[in-house]
Structures are given as structure tokens and as C-alpha cells.
Amino acid sequence: MLLSYTREHEMYRESLRKFLQKEVVPYFREWEKDRQVPREVWKAFGRQGFLCPWLPEEYGGSGVGFEYALILIEEMSRADVDIPISLHSEVVVPYLYSYGTDEQKRRWLPGCASGDLITAVAMTEPDAGSDLAALRTTAVRDVDTYILNGQKVFITNGWDCDLVIVACKTGNDPKPHRNISLLVVEEGTPGFIKAKKLNKMGRHSEGTAELVFEDCRVPARNLLGQEGKGFYYLMEKLQQERLIASMGSLCAAEKMFQEGLEYAKTRRAFGQPIGSFQHNSFKLAEMATEVEIARTFVERLVMEHIQGRELVMEASMAKWWVSEMANRVAAQVLQLHGGYGYMEEYPICRHYQNVRVDTIYAGTNEIMKSIIAKRLGL
Numbered sequence: 001m002l003l004s005y006t007r008e009h010e011m012y013r014e015s016l017r018k019f020l021q022k023e024v025v026p027y028f029r030e031w032e033k034d035r036q037v038p039r040e041v042w043k044a045f046g047r048q049g050f051l052c053p054w055l056p057e058e059y060g061g062s063g064v065g066f067e068y069a070l071i072l073i074e075e076m077s078r079a080d081v082d083i084p085i086s087l088h089s090e091v092v093v094p095y096l097y098s099y100g101t102d103e104q105k106r107r108w109l110p111g112c113a114s115g116d117l118i119t120a121v122a123m124t125e126p127d128a129g130s131d132l133a134a135l136r137t138t139a140v141r142d143v144d145t146y147i148l149n150g151q152k153v154f155i156t157n158g159w160d161c162d163l164v165i166v167a168c169k170t171g172n173d174p175k176p177h178r179n180i181s182l183l184v185v186e187e188g189t190p191g192f193i194k195a196k197k198l199n200k201m202g203r204h205s206e207g208t209a210e211l212v213f214e215d216c217r218v219p220a221r222n223l224l225g226q227e228g229k230g231f232y233y234l235m236e237k238l239q240q241e242r243l244i245a246s247m248g249s250l251c252a253a254e255k256m257f258q259e260g261l262e263y264a265k266t267r268r269a270f271g272q273p274i275g276s277f278q279h280n281s282f283k284l285a286e287m288a289t290e291v292e293i294a295r296t297f298v299e300r301l302v303m304e305h306i307q308g309r310e311l312v313m314e315a316s317m318a319k320w321w322v323s324e325m326a327n328r329v330a331a332q333v334l335q336l337h338g339g340y341g342y343m344e345e346y347p348i349c350r351h352y353q354n355v356r357v358d359t360i361y362a363g364t365n366e367i368m369k370s371i372i373a374k375r376l377g378l
């Protein structure tokens with residue numbers, strides 16, 4: 001490990017570990033079956049200081065560094081629970097903090113830290129995913145409101161959110177990315193419709209939804225930052241989103257590798273542990289190597305991100321490579337389990353399903369490679 005942790009880090013990790021074991025692990029499989037995490041759980045995370053811990057104290061945080069995000073992802077992965085806490089704390093709330101006015105921050109941030117306000121970010125539309133600038137949702141200014149019309153899909157936390165940051169078109173500049181603005185829409189606003197909770201291959205606890213806005217009047221004071229700057233704000237924040245995604249893929253790969261290693265040592269065939277067959281031991285040796293390389297790279301990027309370095313290319317590299325590595329590990333560990341790997345009661349079955357989306361969301365891996373290629377002058 002490159003990151004060095006202090007006593008404060010270890011105390012945070014220990015209290016998070018205890019909290020997860022007591023308040024989350026015993027109930028998590030039930031919530032997954034129901035495809036719903038109770039709101040109270042978010043509030044419990046908030047009470048313990050596990051939501052947005054980086055926020056300044058005046059807004060309910062503890063002012064800690066980005067490495068705490070990695071501790072949370074590691075411990076959630078070790079406890080084998082997935083709730084989109086990191087998306088809320090490290091991806092969505094930073095928009096409110098960076099681009100919000102003082103009044104907006106006072107209005108929303110304490111609730112984000114306490115778990116009273118669950119957040120989401122809605123960029124993707126049925127006809128605009130990778131090509132964000134092609135989005136069609138419009139917001140037309142009418143005195144002191146914006147009239148919002150459009151549809152968003154695949155929105156994580158969309159079903160449960162109290163606040164959603166919506167990327168929408170507010171202008172007609174020939175350069176489409178200059179037309180995008182970010183509006184914060186609050187639950188209960190007339191015309192804001194949570195249209196459908198989507199059935200997915202995995203990550204059943206994530207309340208992924210389709211959202212519709214029908215003549216939804218959003219107060220103009222809910223505009224985030226300046227009109228027409230939304231695309232730039234999104235680009236600025238994607239570095240951290242992609243690092244978070246890489247951290248998730250890394251921790252999933254580590255967990256799956258450990259499961260594969262243990263299984264290979266205990267499952268026997270032809271009178272010997274299956275891990276003693278050269279093919280399987282070489283596969284595990286390869287996985288151990290790849291996981292180690294990923295950890296070294298991701299930790300380096302976490303350190304450099306904390307130092308404020310611009311890492312658009314490196315974060316894109318980590319996002320595509322670590323997510324593909326995690327998918328290789330998932331496939332190989334499932335294969336090592338034989339028929340048991342295909343059974344839902346074996347964790348690898350769930351992990352295999354959950355990790356599949358890692359190459360798709362937070363920008364597809366093809367888009368990551370386009371970013372890298374552009375930076376290489378191609």
C-alpha cells in the first residue's frame with residue numbers, strides 16, 4: 001500500500017466496520033431481495049458521520065481527505081454490501097459544494113451529511129448517453145422559474161432521491177456543450193415524476209430509475225453555478241467520479257480474488273485441492289499480480305488527486321483497466337467454483353453480476369480510451 005494511515009484513519013475504519021456488521025450486514029440480503037434500502041439506513045450512516053465526511057464542519061461533515069472515500073469503499077466491499085453511498089457523498093454532493101451559492105449550500109448540505117437528503121445526478125437520456133452534448137431535456141426560463149421537460153434513464157439513487165442534479169439545455173448556441181446547465185430538482189416538485197424503477201442484472205439495492213420532467217417548474221434559485229456552464233462542471237467532476245469507479249472495481253476484484261483463493265484451497269477434485277492443478281494456480285497467480293498492480297496504480301492516483309493534480313488521462317486509464325481486470329477476475333473465479341459459482345447463494349455469483357456494469361457506467365470504457373487517445377494527440 002502506498003497510502004499511509006494515521007490513528008484517526010484506523011479509528012474511522014474500525015467504527016465503520018462495527019457499524020456495518022451491526023446495522024447493515026444482517027439485513028442487507030433482505031433489502032437486496034426487496035430491491036429497496038430503507039431510508040433509515042441512510043440516516044444511520046449520516047448519524048455516524050459516514051456521509052460526506054469531507055464536508056466542512058459547518059455543513060455537518062468532518063473536513064477529512066479523499067482517502068476516507070477509499071476506506072468506505074474498502075469496508076463496504078469487505079462487508080459485502082453495496083449501497084450507493086459513494087455516489088452520493090463523493091460524486092453528487094461535490095457539485096453542490098463546488099458550484100452552489102452560500103444559500104444553496106446552507107439549504108442542502110447539512111441534509112446531505114445527515115442522510116435526510118439522498119442525491120442523484122441525471123445526465124443520461126434514452127438518446128444521449130456517451131454523447132452527453134446531444135441531450136434533449138430543456139429548461140426554459142419563465143420569470144423566476146425554469147420549465148423543465150424531458151426524460152432521464154439509468155439514474156442511480158433516482159428512485160430514492162430527494163435532490164437530483166439534472167443536466168439540461170438552456171440555450172441554442174451552435175456549439176451544443178455551451179447550452180448545458182445544471183438544475184437541482186427537489187422531490188415533490190410538481191411535474192417531477194419518478195417514472196419507473198429499473199430491473200437490472202445486478203446491484204439490486206441501487207434504486208436505478210427512469211425520471212420524467214413534465215412542465216416541471218424549478219425555482220431559478222435552484223440553478224447550480226452559471227447558465228451554459230454545466231458541461232464544463234460535469235467534465236471537471238468526472239475525474240473524481242472515475243477514481244471512485246476505479247476504487248469500486250479494485251475492491252471488488254480483491255474480494256473476488258480472496259474468495260477464489262480460499263475456494264481453490266478447500267475444494268477437492270481427483271483427491272487434491274483444485275488450486276494444486278497448475279492451470280488454476282497460474283490463474284490465481286495472474287489474478288494476484290493484476291490486483292496488486294491495480295492497487296498500486298489506484299492508490300497513487302488517490303494520493304495525487306488529494307494533492308490537486310489534474311489526472312483526466314490517468315483516471316480514464318484506471319477506470320477502463322481496473323474495471324476490465326475486475327471482470328476478468330469475476331469470470332475466472334466463477335469458473336473456479338464450477339457449478340457452485342452459478343448458484344445465487346455463492347457470493348461470486350452476485351459479484352459477477354454486479355461488476356459487469358463497471359465497464360459501462362461513469363463513462364464507457366470505449367469513451368475512456370477515446371479520452372486517452374486524444375491526450376496522446378491521436
Ligand SMILES: Cc1cc2nc3c(=O)[nH]c(=O)nc-3n(C[C@H](O)[C@H](O)[C@H](O)COP(=O)(O)OP(=O)(O)OC[C@H]3O[C@@H](n4cnc5c(N)ncnc54)[C@H](O)[C@@H]3O)c2cc1C
Binds near residue numbers: 121156357360366367
Ligand atoms: C447501473 C447503471 C447506473 C447508471 N447510473 C447513472 C447515473 O447515476 N446518472 C447518469 O446520468 N447515468 C447513469 N448511467 C448511464 C451510463 O453512464 C450510460 O449507460 C453510459 O454513459 C453509456 O451510455 P448509453 O447507455 O447511452 O450507451 P451509448 O452511448 O449508446 O453507447 C453504446 C455503445 O457504443 C459505444 N460508443 C458510443 N460512442 C462511442 C464512441 N465515440 N467511440 C467508441 N464507442 C462508442 C459505447 O462505448 C457503448 O459500448 C448508469 C448506467 C447503468 C447501467
